[in-house]
Amino acid sequence: MKIRNSRLAALLMVPALLLAGCGNGASTQEASPAQDDQQETESGTEEKQEEAPDTETGEEAGEESTAAKGDVSGTLSILSWYAEDKMQPILDGFTAQYPDVTLDFQHVSSENSQYAQKLTLLANAGELPDLFYLQPPITLMASNGYLAEISGIDAVKALPETYQSSYSYEGGVHAYCPDAWIGGVFYNKTMFEDHNLEVPKTYDDFLNICKTLSDAGIKPLAADANSVIDYVYWLHNTEVLSEDIGFNSKIDTGEKTFEEGYLEALTIFKEDLVDTGYIGQDVVGTTDDQRMTEFAMGDAAMTISGPWAVSGFKEKNPDLDFSIFPYVGTEGQVLTVGALNVAIAMNAQPQNQAAAEAFLNYLGSEEGMSAYQSMTGNFLGVDTVSYEIDPVLDPIRECAANGQFAYPDVTWEFQATLSDMIKKGVQEIILGTTTPQELVKALDEKETELRNNK
Amino acid sequence: MKRRKTLLHVQEAVMLLICAVFFIPIYYLIVSTFKTQNEIVKAPLALPAHFTLMNYAKAFQAISFFRSFGNSLFVTAISVTLIVVISAMAAYTLARKREARVVKFLDWYLFLGFLIPLQTTMIPLFSIMKGLKLTNSLLGLIFLHCNGCVFGSFLYKGFIKALPEDLEEAARIDGAGTTRIFWKIVFPLLKPITTTLVIFNVMWTWNDFLYTYLFISSSDKSTLIMQVYNGVGQYYNDWSVMMPVLVIALLPMVIFYLILQNQIIGGLTMGSMKN
Amino acid sequence: MREIRKNVPYALFLAPAIIIYTIITFIPVVWTFFYSFTNFNGLSEYEFVGLNNYIQAFTTKNVVQSFRNTLLYAVAVPVSVTVLAIPLAVILSGKMKSRNLQRAIFFFPSVISSLFIGYIWNFILSASKYGLVNSILTGLGMEKLLLLSDPDSAMLLLILVTVWCNLGWHASIYIANIQTISPEFYEAAEVDGASAFDKFRYITFPMLAPAMTTSVMLLLTGSLKAFDMPFALTSGGPGYATTMITQTIITEGIGANRVGFASAMAFIFLFTIAVVSTIQTKFMTKREDNLR
Structure with a gap:
């Protein structure tokens, strides 16, 4: 006996896991009833990009005109894997650039699978925040339409191929992860x-x-x-x-x-x-x-x-x-x-999409990346930012560079x-x-x- | 008689020794907060060689103490007040109308609630709370804590049953209504058991962790225990920060205990389940 | 008609408790019961799978083991706390000068959140050289002990720690009860030449029945529902030696997006608790009635 519709079938057909996804998502997306939510979000994303084509790289994003930033306002809710005092420099940096945005910061400890429980509860009740951290595998969340496709966002495009595909579902990137431990x-x-x-x-x-x-x-x-x-x-x-x-x-x-x-x-x-x-x-x-x-x-x-x-x-x-x-x-x-580290996903029906995208792009900017790196202490996937890794770790640097x-x-x-x-x-x-x-x-x-x- | 006195002294000495052993974990926790991590590892039970308050400074940095303390205080005070009022009223009906069949059934119905752990029902409960627009809200948290009225009414019920009904009868003859009788005559008599209930529920509500982490998301609504818990996850590798955070969370409860120390036993004395 | 009007205030008195309880506890339980026959994962639509989840629960090795652990724990904790708390209460009701200090020390652990008790004791009982107990032992030139890394002693230590944090609190409940016992009973017994033990056996112990009902009920339901402390102390290990059923419901069920399965485990568990507690309450109340 089946209840509601048949999205389960879509889930079964898709072996979308590490290294399985490829390409830059957007164009290879197959249309299926199950993908309605994502399709909508995706086209919305593309429209936005046409309006603001100047956000090509992180650096330029930093110099974006104040008028464009003025459009980004309201409340942005984030469910974080990291505690508030750790995230603070990033949050401060973001609100300095987007003073009209109020952050609703939420945090659940990752101890004892509490983060996963909370995420399930929020998703089931339709209460997911605009942005939230996500552990792999993302298949279940993505196949049930909780995650927005974010392949089109500049910060995501700047990531290396393996980083994109690791958090892909049906060929589209569904979570942003810039670093690896x-x-x-x-x-x-x-x-x-x-x-x-x-x-x-x-x-x-x-x-x-x-x-x-x-x-x-x-x-x-x-x-x-x-x-x-x-x-x-x-x-x-x-x-x-x-x-x-x-x-x-x-x-x-x-x-x-x-x-x-x-x-x-x-x-x-x-x-x-x-x-x-x-x-x-x-x-x-x-x-x-x-x-x-x-x-x-x-x-x-x-x-x-x-x-x-x-x-x-x-x-x-x-x-x-x-x-x-x-x-x-x-x-x-x-x-x-x-x-790869835990990734940040965007709600398929975000309350404040503009601010959520701005946040991801802020993370992708030079300032955001170096703040993020100093928070996690991990190796970054992008090489646009120089950062210090403790010299003790030098012997494994090569492994990081070669993906070993x-x-x-x-x-x-x-x-x-x-x-x-x-x-x-x-x-x-x-x-x-x-x-x-x-x-x-x-x-x-x-x-x-x-x-x-x- | 003299032998008896010596015996009492021996007993006291033995008991104090047991107390000392019993207290070691707490002593260990407190003394560690004034040491460096290196010292904690090297001389766990010794008094601090270089007394430092650095750990407390770090701990205060790691948690937003005042905001979360305020939230905890707000939630605990209101929840406990509501629990007392709701339980006492319910228990009055349960005790005075205990012969009625519907009351008997409801009594049994409430008793079942005692047995149900939240872990088993959290998904539907979350959906309900969302429907009531009470997720991620301190009022919602208070509402959830009010479920403590099940235990409360159980405790009150036994006490009220033991109260003589003469006074109530007299008042009724004088024309007082049930509501008036309850608040003017019965409720003041419940004071001892109320103290007990307040103590239990303050402890439970203040230390609650499951309701809070499931139903509160935003950091600015988090309680002190939640902050400490998040600290545990984050500083799991640094007990020199962890321990002072624990002490900070304990402190309000210790003060509460010291203030109410005499009432705790006293309250239990009178209240203790006069069935 | 007048009869009904007279009863309205009583109904209104009871209403808030019933409403709150129904919303927070009863409806979710019914809902859980419904989920237990489905393969709901918490995120998408679901199908009915009949008794499949129940069959799985009974045939999954670690589910069965965590049931066994919970039952063992829920028997051992109330028994040991009661056996220790009653004599402690009698002693603390005596004439010692430092009585109040001692009461405070014994009561103290119960004001600490049980989760943190677990963390503190883990630090003390760890099998590592840097566990407090082991660092004292190695400091004295002795071999270190296995403590939490031996399945049997891990369970024993978990019970001991639970006793540590509940003892003082439950002793307080008994102390309160002892103070209600009229001194006349003891005076009469003394005239009859009764020994201290006789007085305890024939007066104090039977008179403690009311406190015992409450205390045992709190201990029993508390230890059946135990979640935070065992997790913080041992993470359920080593292996599954101290994994409680509540922990299994969370990790195997909800954490793994198997809500249907979790609901089935929950329901088996609820049924067990209901049976155990009903028997316990019946038994205890009978003992109290004998008192009259």
């Missing part, structure tokens, strides 16, 4: 020097380092309950994704299974890191902050994290001498940890369920209450069940 394995330089260790070139080098350190009575790895999964994703990155970057989208379609993509990584993880004691049971009762402290205080030699960790390490221990290396595979292939980074679970359509499941499963592997075989079997069964029930 890229991380790797932080290591304690002093400890490495003391034991004549060098940065690993292959995964086996890494295991040897762990052994040397462990034999010398040093805890090789600091990990916590939630992020210990990164050691499994490491091998998935270098052994599976480096061959086939689209692997995880194929899990969504049923073409590939968790067994094919993760069993080997999980087995190596268990045998070479857990059974050897490099990762102990204490990990499953440790929080992120605590393992960061362990690394910073020199109680462990290595830990996997991203750019946000650097300032924390320095604050906890100003004397720490540390650096970072990327994920390396068994053959020396490099594919480190990283993903991936984070597997962000692309799963049923990420919310499956990512929780695999994380808990890895905890159970450490506790010895489940095996890699059982875990991949459970994941595959759950995935099939979710896909069939869609």
Whole structure:
């Protein structure tokens, strides 16, 4: 029995995920009843551009005539992933340029999937703000017509192709993401020097380092309950994704299974890191902050994290001498940890479209970009702005430039369920209450069940 | 007799020791707020070597204290007042008309409400609140907190049942209406149990987090606990900021407790569920 | 006619509570019941799927486990708090000089939001070397303990922390009740040569029935509905060892856009709570009636 109309069919036909979308959206859009909302919004966008063709680049946008800005007024509501005090410089910069706009700033913490819940509640009640942050995958929101197509906005056009396509649905960009976090394995330089260790070139080098350190009575790895999964994703990155970057989208379609993509990584993880004691049971009762402290205080030699960790390490221990290396595979292939950041989407029926577009274009301007970069501390996708990244991260700069980074679970359509499941499963592997075989079997069964029930 | 006195001293000493252990987490929280992060890690229970208020400065920067404090105060004061009034009235009917079949049914109907966690009903509830135009509004939040009247009427009901009906009968003979009897005669007698109810509900409303984060969106309407919670997410890696934020959020409740300390027990004394 | 007019004020008195409750609780519950037979995802249209969601709930491993965890927690917390709070209340009603200070200290944890209690205790009980307990132990040259990283001890510690924050508050409820017990009973017992234990066994304990009804009911419904504290303390881990059903409803259901499934879990849960609480209230009220 079907209720309302048949948009579900449109959802099923569209495998629009990472790297699947291409082209600059607007012209390749297929007309279908399901797309009515977007079509309208889109044509509205184009009209606006004809009226104001002078917003070609961010720089020019900054010099736009005051008359044009005068048109932008009213209240602009934003649901933010970042807290107000962090966003403040950007908000201030925007209101300085558009003094007639009043901001209705909203924020929900991303802890415990609260952001996702709130977004669902707002969407279901038709209460979405003009602009809101969005985590991938965007398929469900886009296919149900909640997101405006924003391919035509200048700030979006300025983004590199991969950034656009990652947040595309049916060939049109539906969320704006200008930055990516890229991380790797932080290591304690002093400890490495003391034991004549060098940065690993292959995964086996890494295991040897762990052994040397462990034999010398040093805890090789600091990990916590939630992020210990990164050691499994490491091998998935270098052994599976480096061959086939689209692997995880194929899990969504049923073409590939968790067994094919993760069993080997999980087995190596268990045998070479857990059974050897490099990762102990204490990990499953440790929080992120605590393992960061362990690394910073020199109680462990290595830990996997991203750019946000650097300032924390320095604050906890100003004397720490540390650096970072990327994920390396068994053959020396490099594919480190990283993903595009959360993106900003526009409501398909915005209350204040002009201001919403102005906000995105302000972010895309030079001033906006550098403010945004200093808020997130991430690598930017655009090269029009120069910014400082902590020199500690220099060894992974190349990965950022070459796009050699991936984070597997962000692309799963049923990420919310499956990512929780695999994380808990890895905890159970450490506790010895489940095996890699059982875990991949459970994941595959759950995935099939979710896909069939869609 | 002397032996008995010694025993009392021993008992007191043992109890004070237990209290000390019981208090360690709180002590730890408070003492950490005056230390640098490095010191928290190195000497967790020691008194601060270099006393610093920097953490509080950072904490005040991270949360907009005055605005959110004002919101919390507004929501708590109005909600608790409404809960008291609505519960007392409802309980009066539930107690005095308890023989009527419809009242019996409604009593049972209300009891069920006690059992339902918000997590299970939030999607429909949000749609309803939107229909009433009460989302993202402090009035909406107050309305939601008024659901506390279910527990309130339960507490009052037992107390009212135990009150003798003579006074009410006398007043009725003198020609007073039910409404007048309730407000002039019954309600003042409810004072002890009212204190108890106020204490419970101030605690619950002030510390509420689920209603607030689900139904309030705009930062300028956020409550103090919400601000602290957002701080937790943001400063999860920096407990030197986190802990003073927690202390700031606790402080109003501690002051509230100290003011009402005697009434808390006293209120419970009289009120305590005279069924 | 006059009879009805006389009853109007009573009806008006009850009306606000009934209206508020119906809007905030009852209608959403009915709505949830309806959703539980659909594959609603919170965002789009839906189809009826019959009992599918219920079958899934009963066959999903972690749903079943979180049910079990919740039930264990909801039995252990009321029992331990009651067993400790009654003697504590008796002691704190005694003649100690520092009585008020002690009451304040025991009461203090209950004014803190339970979410933050979880965060504070996580910091104390972490398995890391930098957890407070472990840093003291390693400081004394001892081995560090597994604490929150062992499934069984994680559950035990979760219960202990819950007891820590509820004990003082529930002791206050009992203290209040003790003060209503007329001293004559004790005087009479003393004449009969009753021991301190006899006095507790035959006078204090039975007379505490009214306080017990309220206290146990609050504890039972509170621990069945527990959400913030377990999450902040253990995030439901290690594995699913301390995952509560409310947490599963949120992460497996609403967070994952499976509102239909979440509603089915919610309904099974509501049914369980209703049965447990009704039995508990019946039992407790009977005990109170025996008192008269």
